[in-house]
Amino acid sequence: MEEFGYRGGELYCEGVALSEIARGVGTPAYVYSRAALEGAYRELDEAFSGLDHLVCFAVKANGNLAVLRTLASLGAGADIVSGGELYRAVRAGFDPKKIVFAGVGKTGEELTSGLGERILTFNVESAAELEQLNETAARYGKKARVSLRVNPDVDAESHPAISTGNEDSKFGVPLAEAAALADHAAGLRCVELVGVHQHIGSQMTRLDPLVNSLKKTTDLVAELKSRGHEIRYFNMGGGLGIRYNDENVPGPRELVEAARPYLESTGATIICEMGRYMAGNAGAMLTSVVYRKRSGHKSFLVADAGMNDLLRPSLYDAYHEIRALKEDTPPTTADLVGPVCESGDFLAQGRELPDAAEGDALAVMSAGAYGFAMSSNYNSRPRPAEVMVSGDRWAVVREREHNADLVKGELVPAFL
Ligand SMILES: *Cc1c(COP(=O)(O)O)cnc(C)c1O
Numbered sequence: 001m002e003e004f005g006y007r008g009g010e011l012y013c014e015g016v017a018l019s020e021i022a023r024g025v026g027t028p029a030y031v032y033s034r035a036a037l038e039g040a041y042r043e044l045d046e047a048f049s050g051l052d053h054l055v056c057f058a059v060k061a062n063g064n065l066a067v068l069r070t071l072a073s074l075g076a077g078a079d080i081v082s083g084g085e086l087y088r089a090v091r092a093g094f095d096p097k098k099i100v101f102a103g104v105g106k107t108g109e110e111l112t113s114g115l116g117e118r119i120l121t122f123n124v125e126s127a128a129e130l131e132q133l134n135e136t137a138a139r140y141g142k143k144a145r146v147s148l149r150v151n152p153d154v155d156a157e158s159h160p161a162i163s164t165g166n167e168d169s170k171f172g173v174p175l176a177e178a179a180a181l182a183d184h185a186a187g188l189r190c191v192e193l194v195g196v197h198q199h200i201g202s203q204m205t206r207l208d209p210l211v212n213s214l215k216k217t218t219d220l221v222a223e224l225k226s227r228g229h230e231i232r233y234f235n236m237g238g239g240l241g242i243r244y245n246d247e248n249v250p251g252p253r254e255l256v257e258a259a260r261p262y263l264e265s266t267g268a269t270i271i272c273e274m275g276r277y278m279a280g281n282a283g284a285m286l287t288s289v290v291y292r293k294r295s296g297h298k299s300f301l302v303a304d305a306g307m308n309d310l311l312r313p314s315l316y317d318a319y320h321e322i323r324a325l326k327e328d329t330p331p332t333t334a335d336l337v338g339p340v341c342e343s344g345d346f347l348a349q350g351r352e353l354p355d356a357a358e359g360d361a362l363a364v365m366s367a368g369a370y371g372f373a374m375s376s377n378y379n380s381r382p383r384p385a386e387v388m389v390s391g392d393r394w395a396v397v398r399e400r401e402h403n404a405d406l407v408k409g410e411l412v413p414a415f416l
Pocket of ligand 1: 058060061079081102103199201202203237238239240273274275276277369
């Protein structure tokens with residue numbers, strides 16, 4: 001995360017002081033480093049060298065058009081989970097031949113949009129979806145490329161809310177049923193089985209679960225090939241963890257090193273679809289202290305950003321490092337809380353934090369993935385601005401919402 005660091009006592013993103021951005025666009029605001037996004041993509045791309053591969057970005061982690069354009073320009077593909085993400089990905093300039101579409105509940109309309117764009121593969125998650133895709137493709141005189149998303153029944157050893165590969169999860173086709181479904185797919189006229197897909201969870205900080213999963217799913221690839229299916233793509237999913245605090249996390253190189261024998265055994269083009277790894281540490285959220293207060297035995301810094309702006313602490317009890325914009329700010333022990341009317345509205349609890357004065361801005365680090373993407377207008381709070389930094393330049397890449405945006409599309413009926 002060298003793109004964010006102190007220089008001359010001031011916190012910078014690349015060549016821009018974050019205080020300049022806080023003054024220019026106000027707070028709360030998300031700030032993304034172009035260089036960090038590019039660096040993470042290149043690190044992944046290089047880790048897979050020697051293997052025929054495609055590094056996709058999981059659009060759900062950060063769908064901002066400028067973020068997507070940055071990665072699309074480097075040749076990245078896109079992993080999408082909705083028609084809305086397809087729209088974003090295409091608008092941002094991703095080559096549809098590099099778009100893969102996962103999700104357990106793709107509607108007929110979403111399948112139609114994907115067929116219209118001629119995306120690389122639909123990652124089919126059930127027998128029912130396979131039938132629906134076959135029918136939809138038939139209606140439009142098309143043939144859909146399909147990868148079967150299998151559920152390998154492994155525990156990703158991550159937070160339960162972001163583990164997706166255990167037996168009782170809603171995701172994917174049970175491994176034991178995959179071969180029969182593949183045989184069935186081969187008999188359908190308007191789908192073409194081209195791949196196998198797995199994705200077992202997010203923020204994985206150990207490689208064993210992934211390796212165990214790859215053992216099972218690459219065995220399946222071998223079985224499918226022996227049954228005469230031509231498996232051209234093997235999608236190993238995303239989920240590589242990042243360092244939020246002091247976690248010791250394996251990087252792309254270690255990931256591919258551990259996975260390489262399995263990946264090679266498939267003889268297929270390897271697809272990975274990382275979201276958090278590419279965007280997480282490429283972003284920070286700026287927020288200002290509105291009030292300081294004491295209540296009982298506790299000290300609070302009340303921020304102008306809350307759970308509607310950055311949900312991860314409230315939702316997963318997630319840790320985000322809090323940095324002062326001025327390096328010499330002394331520490332204090334406090335909670336950094338938001339203005340939202342929920343006790344669960346906090347950004348940091350009972351931690352050593354910068355002893356910021358009222359009006360001072362702070363940086364909530366590692367907020368580039370599942371930050372703005374999970375934001376909402378709860379409490380009728382306009383969502384924050386988003387900014388991208390490139391070298392010593394910066395630009396607003398999403399305007400701060402205004403009150404008028406809050407009621408956009410709402411109608412008061414004539415009978416009132
Ligand atoms: C969310 C998701 C990803 C990305 O997960 P990260 O933890 O952000 O890397 C990849 N593939 C699928 C199918 C997903 O749903």
